[in-house]
Amino acid sequence: MLSRVASSLYWLSRYVERSDGILRMLKINYASSQDTIHEFTWDPVIRISSGGKEEEISSMKNDSRKVVEYLLFNRDNPNSIINIITLARENARSVQEHIATDLWQCLNEYYHTVKDPKLLWYVQKDDPITALDILIKQVMLYYGTADSTMERGEIRSFMSIGKYLERSIQSIDILDIKFISVSDNPDLLTDTSYWKHLLLSLGGYELYLKSYRGGFSDENVLELIMLNQDFPRSAKYGVHNIQRYFERLKSEKNIEHYKSLSFNIGKLHSYITYSSVYTIKEEGLHNYLVKIRNGLYGIGNLLQEYYF
């Protein structure tokens, strides 16, 4: 496969996954902003999911509609859904003949949906969750279509590596920011809705209830998001899948590069596998997350260097 094509597939996939993460987080946070007696603070959400400037963020204060609009439609926010999906579609367009027609059309529809003025109207005047649901459905359609139409070869491997890399980075970022807020404000430790929203925005609420009885504890939340083998948004699951899809790229032609990258992925995977809540706490959560994040970035950089 052409290096340029592999790179586009990888980025296409990262952008779609990023949009999924942002949309889900927005939906849950918007819902909780409607369900609080205190003033709802959007600050962590904006910090996780936008590259916006400080003054812009503070100018929105805590106007929920404005924040949603900013994160969905603002052209100056490099991580707004409209910008991300434009990039995803440009990448898809440049590899149109490699992805299934259905998938291309799916992404194209997603793009036109984001641009639909109706959506802006929902956010500004009507129910913003309707707009978010419409977009979340587009992502689900994308994943369903990808799963049932894409060939299972190199193409799929690069797309999956992009997807799981992006997802792992997101889970880690969310965890990091949420736990930083806790260390600033220890009252949150016992705030049920705080943990509930964190889990909901990662789609792990139901699994948490099944796995741990008797309320929320920060240790259990940490374990679920970092170390749970079966939780599709855990760091462990993500890195495991990066490893799984990378192994399929093995080829005698570039065995040296393969080995070097394989070594890095394996190292990160082992590091997560052989940690426990106890060792993480001992090391310091923030340090631990920084290390894993750097490991993931390192994999991205090596892919760029060796494969694209």
Added chain:
Amino acid sequence: MSEIDLSKYQNISNTWDEMYISNDNLREQYHKIITYLQKESANDLNKKEELAKRLFMSQGITFTVYDSGEGIEKIFPFDIIPRVITSPEWSFIEKGIKQRLKALNLFLKDVYSTQFIIKDKVIPASLIYSCPHFLREMYNLNVPHDIYIHIAGIDLIRDYDGTFYVLEDNLRTPSGVSYMLENREITKRLFPDLIPQCKVRSVTEYPNILYKNLLALSPRAVSNPTIVLLSPGMYNSAYYEHTTLARLMGVELVEGRDLVISDQKVFMKTTTGLQQVDVIYRRVDDDFLDPLVFNPQSVLGVAGLMSAYRKGNVAIINAVGNGVADDKAVYKYVPEMIRYYLNEEPLLKNVPTYSLGNADEKEYVFENINKMVIKKTNGSGGYGMLMGHAADQREIDDYKIEVLKDPRNFIAQPTISLSTAPCYMDGVLQPRRVDLRPFALCGPDGISIVPGGLTRVALKEGSLVVNSSQGGGSKDTWVLSS
């Protein structure tokens, strides 16, 4: 709901109409379509128009206009009423184009090697050597199977009596074939069952024939040669066409930056290292192909490509340097070429053409400028033309000054009226001017033309210019089986 009212259809005088012989005297090939349409209300047809737009949009068959900062997605305007060509008309067109291409291909071979046609004074040497698309780099370069024109789009028009004329030969990188294919797909959705009822011939073989030809041109005798389609990239207005063709043929779509030359061979950069390329179907113009030989500023091409080509290590489709054969001043000599190389009378007529490089002809043209269309010999897209009948005195004077700077670069042709075909506009059928571009494919086994083509239509009332850049649209083109 009102039905479609055909009585409002007004033939334009002195113009061949594809549907009507005269008002309310319908041509037989349109009977079934009209019967079908008359069952529909204007509302139904409006819905069909909407559906067509939506299908183009959702399939991403769009081009982006980047003039207002944010890119605007546009679709190439499509008229839902198909244009119909009868079986006898088609077999005439087919024979005519084959004859013409055979001669043009021999001409390219000759002009880039023996140059008999110049020595025998059939075409003046000055005309050839002054053509900017005549590339000395191609001299004595052997191309596989002596084929230069692998893909041609020949633009045909019909005069008031229905006679077909060749308006232009497009022998470099003709585009529009994806619209021929897509328009048919859309029509299938718009008018269920109508295509089989009318016995319309299929166009779907196009990519298969092209692929087979590309495969046969590989210089390397390997069982699975690497074929690529070289595109200038996604910001090119024909990018949709490039991806469609690459997909339908299952070949790799590459950009210049994906290719490198090593040891006078072409390679593409893949995730597992370099892979040798055997055949390049390029959609990049000659000028941009190789910065070492042509435009040194170009980043769309590949440095060293011409050396690999000259060495015979790669086949390039279409061949480099074809522009000398579709130059508008050389066009005038195509009938002579047919007589010279084939010893046959040309089947398809040329539009009478005056070279402004010739003083007598220039004088005649300037005297009759109101009846003339003046064009640049290397212009395209309908730009830089003077339509004498529509221009005012100032435009004419300005244009004359341009012409006098370098008369060789201009030709003039009498205004041809172009036939009309029915278009669905504002709830009624209205006649609009059309042309026809069939696509011919030449391979080692000969020339094949899929029955169909791109019908371009001037959507503005009274307009004679069908180019998409000038407000033109397209129609599905039906060739009926006998």
